[in-house]
Amino acid sequence: MVKYPKREVLKITDWNKVAAGLQRQFPILILTDIDYIKGKEKDFLERISRRLNKYESEMISIINRYQL
Structure with a gap:
């Protein structure tokens, strides 16, 4: 059985910090x-991913790091 990495979920708790x-x-x-x-x-996610030419999963990781 192949195990895939757990997909990150976008959780915005402090929008000002993220923006x-x-x-x-x-x-x-x-x-x-x-x-x-x-x-x-x-x-x-679609909008900023398109604008920055990045995958949505990359953007989720970046956004989630701002909230640590």
């Missing part, structure tokens, strides 16, 4: 890119 971290790490992002609406996490 500041994203803007600092990726200055290419503009306010409309990081516009976040609770319950629309999938749309948010």
Whole structure:
């Protein structure tokens, strides 16, 4: 049996911290890119992943690190 790594889940607890971290790490992002609406996490992830040319799983890891 093949074991796959556990998929990370996006959990945003402090949006201000996340938004500041994203803007600092990726200055290419503009306010409309990081516009976040609770319950629309999938749309948010798709938007910033496309803009930064990264996989959604990468973005989840990056976002979750800002909240440690």
